[in-house]
Amino acid sequence: MRGVVMHAPGDVRIERREDPRIVEPTDAIIRLSATCICGSDLWPYRGIEKIESPLLMGHEYVGVVEQIGDQVTTIKVGDFVVGSFVISDNTCEICRAGFQSQCEHASFVAGGIGTQAEKARIPYADGTLVATPGQPSADLIPALLAASDVLGTGWFAAVAAEAGPGKTVAVVGDGAVGLMAILAAKHRGAERIIAMSRHAGRQELARFYGATDIVTERGDAGVAKIKELTGGLGAHSVVEAVGTQESFMQAVGATRGGGHLGYVGVNHDVTIPGIQLFFAGIHTLGGPAPVRRFLPELIQLIWDRTIDPGKVFDLRLPLERAAEGYRAMDERRATKVMLTF
The missing domain is CATH 3.40.50.720 (NAD(P)-binding Rossmann-like Domain)
Incomplete structure (x- = not known):
């Protein structure tokens, strides 16, 4: 699959990576429908955050479930899902208090997974992903993508x-x-x-x-x-x-x-x-927003067309032009760049 990798400040590349596979029975594999560049991605891009080794970029994502592990019960293959930028089980004591970003199993999607890519493995799928009521029309996808991070944050x-x-x-x-x-x-x-x-x-x-x-x-x-x-x-x-x-x-x-x-x-x-x-x-x-706490409400508000956060994307580019998207955001020529496949 293709994915965005940052090697050094200002050095963003599209590289071929192995397709993800199920590792744990709580995993899901999704094929992304859209992803985007976050303002926080600019910290390493500008050299403010040190890059120790090549970074798999991206932590905002929506897409269709292609595979699930044996213990995944709340989503199924074929579902369109929105995921939080923080992995959580959604069952621990801290999650139940509404702070899923501080889950005892919390990990960030950025770096280790990287969703500026065609596919992604999402651990603790039941606790991290939320299915939409059905397959969204194309015009709803930007709004649903916003829910993954910037809207939830x-x-x-x-x-x-x-x-x-x-x-x-x-x-x-x-x-x-x-x-x-x-x-x-x-x-x-x-x-x-x-x-x-x-x-x-x-x-x-x-x-x-x-x-x-x-x-x-x-x-x-x-x-x-x-x-x-x-x-x-x-x-x-x-x-x-x-x-x-x-x-x-x-x-x-x-x-x-x-x-x-x-x-x-x-x-x-x-x-x-x-x-x-x-x-x-x-x-x-x-602190890091517990986006998973709000996803069911936000998805429904978007689905009912009560809110339209998708307008925040003022530049849309294909994945292979990701480097151009980074430059546009770095130079404040774009507020938020959506990447498509």
Whole structure:
């Protein structure tokens, strides 16, 4: 099969790899219908995250089940499935509490499996994959693909920030996850949604998904603007969807006392001043999103055409042009690149 492999910063190749096979009785083999490039894939691409050996890229995926192990019971061959970017059994105590990304058997799809490929072996298939109500029409596939990570992550961020009726929500980050957090906040009934963005195209999409205000300032100026818009108090709910020092501290500063901060940006070298966080007096919750927790609800919302997260894909390329997709996202010419077969 063909798959994307990253050998060094900026060095993305399409290579032939062995087809996956059933290893454990809880495995499933899926033939991918679509996959995509994630903002977190840019960390090694830019050399910020060290590459020790060639990386099998990709962790967002939808497709059709081709084989299942003897112990797989919730999906069957021929099902169209959406999977989380974190493998989980969905039965352990932590999973039952709704934090499947912290499952005792958790492992990341990226690196070890790699779903920027024609096929993939998914361990703990019953706990990781969710079947759609039927075979989706082609126009639903981008939306279902978004549920695998960016929609589920943005959804978790909005839940962690307790976005809801009567709340003002501020979203730091105008990438795919930030945009999906806006969608989620809108669906959860937020009264006002402030998108922090300097990119005209992303501002337009933010408004499509429910943003009521756009703030272009960053850092301390961004915090000041949020407070100006909220009577000096700050937002009730803030989402941090970038992962840099500036964005995280901007999110902390934009959250009102007693408010909630949901942080899902994959961070590198972020140092949080303890005394500043202490005196902020806010609730914080974040980390890798337990996407599996939300998949059944998200799939149904997409299936019923209540939400359309698929619009976040503003560039679609065949798998063999993956390197071009990486460049487009690195240069901010694309928000989210979908790869097809």
